[in-house]
Amino acid sequence: MAGLSLKGIVKEYGAVRVIHGVDLEIADGEFCVFVGPSGCGKSTLLRMIAGLEDITGGDLLIGGDRVNDQRASERGLAMVFQTYALYPHMSVRANLAFGLENIRMPRAEIDARVAEAARMLQLEPYLDRKPKALSGGQRQRVAIGRAVVREPKVFLFDEPLSNLDAELRVTMRGEIAALHRRIGNTMIYVTHDQVEAMTMADRIVVLRDGRIEQQGAPIELYNRPANKFVAGFIGSPRMNFIACEVVEADGQGARLRDPSGRELVAHVDGRGLNPGNKVDLGVRPEHLHPVAEGEPGIAATVENVEQLGGESYLYCRGPDGVEVTVHMSGQTALGRGAPVVLGVQPDLCHVFRQDGVAQPRLRLGEAVG
């Protein structure tokens, strides 16, 4: 087991720079999730940690040792691939044992470790099958088992659940989280699915275009996104953004005017904002709810309603034609085409400057208790 430390990690393919100096500390035993849209460099970063891609610049330290020049096999890491990458010509048992045979471990110990991993991952009935005779979830468990038997310092997961169906994904998510609780190794997990990130991570690292946008505990990223990109990426459905104009702002809050002329108050540190500045008001769908006409809120028209019984989604057209999504618990009587005023609590508002940076929130409405 060991912590990881990335110092100014850079990756270039020829003249193209894809990772722009990433600095990151991952503590021993931490479950760290790299999340970001496709092409943000999260998989490349993981493969650089694994030793499957060269590091163009910067230092990578595992357990305090610089490993830039070590080969993948020498770094003591194990990786679970998106495609599982099970050896198709070997039985499950041989798949699990392959890595141990390569380090010339005594046969008895290999058998013991394989048996232990098979028991833990409930693979015992399948040990003599070939991978093609397994279901997706079983293959995934074999891939994880192959990593587990090696007792690595760090586990690396490269979008391991993206080939599974939705139901299995939820199950496997739980199994990986349980595995982490049980063996307590450092784990780095790459995904583009923010639900996986939110549910499993001790810490989320949001990447975009080869740069870290923000890192922190999942709930911290949800509550205090540092910029508009993170705000839009973390949380589902994504945050609504409404272009507004600053009426007045100070250290205690900001008063904004939306395109339809209604005024709203946001409890954010408004220092640095001047009347007349263009800003984006960000409100999460779950923080909007229909209120009576005349109360402060955003005027909108309902365009579509999804009733799921226990919860409902309203898809509305807000001022200036912007789309506004509302997530409410329970059921609603609102129908298509109905005009609605969507109430906004001042302490649940996010305000983003034109360059995307968030104004610090003063109170966290969610953090009750």
Place this chain on the structure above:
Amino acid sequence: MFGWLIGRRGRHGFDLTDWMAFGFLGLGVFLMLGPVLWLVLSSFKTEAALQEYPPKFLPLAPIERMVEGFDQPLQMFTVTAGEHAGRELAQVRRIGLNAQMVDPANPSERLNVAISDREPLREFGIATENYTDVFSRFNFMLYFWNSTFITVVATILTVLFNSMAAFALAKYKFTGRNAVFVLIIATLMIPPTITLVPLFLVISEMGMVNSHWGVIWPAIATPTGVFLLRQYMLTIPDDLLDAARMDNASEWKVYWKIVLPLSAPALAVLVIFSVMWRWNEFLWPLIVLNRSEVFTLQLALNSFQGELQTSWSNLLAMTVLTLLPITIVFAFLQKYITQGIAQSGVK
């Protein structure tokens, strides 16, 4: 079980396409199998039957019988017309349009029969001595061993070297990779006869003339093999190799334990090709091997064809024996040919 053989398109009886399909395929079978069948049947004919004109399809040998008072066996005839019609006589000699014949039961009396009045007696006879002769009079097993040694060793080395080259060209990124690949493919366009003389000089300088290695070494690097295997290996996912590397596998192990087993269908194709090439190769062994004890089967067959006379019956028997191993190899591996070729082209 034989539904595939008589399957047809027309629901009630044969329609036009059925006639055309069966006709076309029948012609194909005749063209392909006819000569082989002719060869096999001829290899069972006696020398006398082979010399006969017009040739007969089945091995029907003229009957010969020992007759008292003659050292050589005499050919038997049945007389169809004239004075001795209906009798079976042995021919002593031919004189012009008449033949001098004897009755085997009464060898002292000579009979004259017009040659148009007699018909040779035949019997269905399989001349197995053609085959036994090959083993007793000629050193067939030596040539067989020479050919087998060259074929097996050259095939193993071909598969090994070509797959290593293909692995590097398919799975490693290095500058000049495409240039190297194009160079290898480009050699396909050079006819082997062009390199014959320089190659011989090299082999001769290395002292490999009249050695099996002189046949083996120049043959093992084949552009076809590299191309075939590379195209197949491109379809092996890189993730598998990366997974093996994470599993502490050295690059050699990645090649030996992962890439080679997964390339099995393409390797089988190359094995078949290589066996056929080496087994049937004639020109290069003819140049390198001059002493009969190192001859391959093909060279031995060639040397049977003497300047003045040729023992056709033995030659044909040996040809059949030469064809057998390759037919067997092909029969066992042929399903991989279509598989391997189909898969190496498209992913």
